[in-house]
Amino acid sequence: MPRLATRGAGLFHRRPYQGTRLVLCLLASLALLGAARWARWRADLSDVETALSTPLPRLWHGVEGGTARWFDAWRSRRRLVARVRALERETLRLRARLETERALGLEDRRLRRILGLRRRLGVRAVAVPILRLPRDPYPPRMLLARGRAAGLATGMPVLDLRGLVGVVTTVRARSALVHLVVTRHTLVPVEDLRSRLLTFVEGTGRLHRLSLPFVPNGSDIRRGDLLVTSGVGGVYPPGYPVAVVTRVEPEPAYAFARVEARPLATPFRDRVVVVLLRAPRRKTEVAKRPAAGGAGTPPSVPPRKETPP
Amino acid sequence: MRARGLWLPPLTLVLALLLASLPWPRALAVWDPLWVPLVLVYWILMLPERVGIVTAWVTGLVDDVVHLTPLGEHAAVLAVVAYVVERWSLQIRLAPLPQQMAILYLLFTADRLLELWLAGSPVFAPGVFLPPLVTVLLWPFTRSVLARLARRARLRF
Numbered sequence: 001m002p003r004l005a006t007r008g009a010g011l012f013h014r015r016p017y018q019g020t021r022l023v024l025c026l027l028a029s030l031a032l033l034g035a036a037r038w039a040r041w042r043a044d045l046s047d048v049e050t051a052l053s054t055p056l057p058r059l060w061h062g063v064e065g066g067t068a069r070w071f072d073a074w075r076s077r078r079r080l081v082a083r084v085r086a087l088e089r090e091t092l093r094l095r096a097r098l099e100t101e102r103a104l105g106l107e108d109r110r111l112r113r114i115l116g117l118r119r120r121l122g123v124r125a126v127a128v129p130i131l132r133l134p135r136d137p138y139p140p141r142m143l144l145a146r147g148r149a150a151g152l153a154t155g156m157p158v159l160d161l162r163g164l165v166g167v168v169t170t171v172r173a174r175s176a177l178v179h180l181v182v183t184r185h186t187l188v189p190v191e192d193l194r195s196r197l198l199t200f201v202e203g204t205g206r207l208h209r210l211s212l213p214f215v216p217n218g219s220d221i222r223r224g225d226l227l228v229t230s231g232v233g234g235v236y237p238p239g240y241p242v243a244v245v246t247r248v249e250p251e252p253a254y255a256f257a258r259v260e261a262r263p264l265a266t267p268f269r270d271r272v273v274v275v276l277l278r279a280p281r282r283k284t285e286v287a288k289r290p291a292a293g294g295a296g297t298p299p300s301v302p303p304r305k306e307t308p309p
Numbered sequence: 310m311r312a313r314g315l316w317l318p319p320l321t322l323v324l325a326l327l328l329a330s331l332p333w334p335r336a337l338a339v340w341d342p343l344w345v346p347l348v349l350v351y352w353i354l355m356l357p358e359r360v361g362i363v364t365a366w367v368t369g370l371v372d373d374v375v376h377l378t379p380l381g382e383h384a385a386v387l388a389v390v391a392y393v394v395e396r397w398s399l400q401i402r403l404a405p406l407p408q409q410m411a412i413l414y415l416l417f418t419a420d421r422l423l424e425l426w427l428a429g430s431p432v433f434a435p436g437v438f439l440p441p442l443v444t445v446l447l448w449p450f451t452r453s454v455l456a457r458l459a460r461r462a463r464l465r466f
Contacts, residue, residue, distance in 0.1 A: 025366040
């Protein structure tokens with residue numbers, strides 16, 4: 001860089017006055033420091049100072065904060081996107097699981113009721129999955145997924161959560177056929193839970209209707225009565241619900257009234273049924289019960305009524 | 310010949326002030342170079358007729374304002390440093406780089422010591438000796454960058 005000869009560039013820029021300039025500067029500093037220390041306008045000065053000095057740090061602060069915020073925003077955006085994706089996946093998974101859980105819960109409730117059923121029955125029973133229900137409902141039969149290997153045998157009653165389903169009629173090694181109570185001409189000895197009237201229900205062949213063919217006119221039976229198995233005959237254990245009376249029509253021209261009932265069991269909606277492993281044989285519990293209605297009446301005879309029709 | 314490009318020294322000084330007020334990470338704060346003396350020394354060496362003690366004092370004043378130190382503290386220190394540099398500018402300019410760096414190291418250390426002494430803080434601390442070292446290590450780099458800038462700006466006085 002070319003150096004030119006010293007030119008007059010103002011009082012303080014002349015080389016010869018170096019010492020003077022330094023002393024002057026130092027004096028000025030001292031004056032300022034002293035003034036700052038002793039002057040009454042110290043507060044004002046510091047105010048001015050603050051006003052002058054805040055922009056720079058604030059600028060840096062702003063730049064720093066801005067970049068930090070930007071980075072932060074970028075990072076948190078990425079994090080958020082990742083998190084949202086993860087949550088979406090999680091939601092899907094959980095929803096699927098929730099459905100499974102719901103189904104499991106239903107099944108669990110069903111199984112629990114079945115277990116409770118077993119306890120209530122006090123007999124050895126086994127829960128058996130339903131393999132298949134034939135499309136053709138006539139005759140309605142149910143194929144079970146267990147057979148002789150699981151201890152099933154012919155004549156064992158089959159129940160579901162709501163009521164009596166039927167009786168095992170054919171047993172193979174690993175499957176069994178159930179004869180449903182709604183099958184035509186199937187008779188089940190029942191008892192009216194309210195009036196203790198003993199009678200039979202008969203399958204009509206229709207899935208949702210049973211008839212009570214041997215109820216004399218004027219018997220104590222009403223619409224809405226619950227019919228449970230009476231235990232008469234020893235095939236079915238006593239006290240298990242079978243049907244609800246839906247219709248009672250006296251028919252004066254005949255000895256028996258026209259009575260219809262709706263079966264309680266819903267074999268077409270079940271997945272699991274209970275098979276009682278040892279059907280109580282020839283042990284009519286009815287005889288032991290306190291006399292009610294026609295206690296001890298032979299099952300083949302229609303129940304005797306206290307009040308003749 | 311008219312002087313031109315004289316906006317460069319003030320601009321670089323302002324940049325140095327900005328750098329000096331830059332918030333450093335705490336771990337690096339001890340190493341924080343003395344940006345203002347660094348740039349100032351360069352300009353005093355290059356333009357002794359234009360940049361000198363008074364410029365240094367004013368710069369120090371601004372530094373004081375920026376750093377919220379008592380007004381006149383940095384100013385006095387920088388004036389002293391500027392005095393030394395200006396007084397022996399020809400010799401320093403002609404010295405080879407290592408020697409130059411040694412001299413500047415002493416100068417910067419003196420600057421720091423004076424500053425701490427004026428501020429009333431303990432003098433013998435890593436904060437006294439490390440920043441001058443870093444500053445001096447930056448010196449060749451600064452010199453070349455500022456020289457290039459001056460050439461680019463066709464600095465003439």
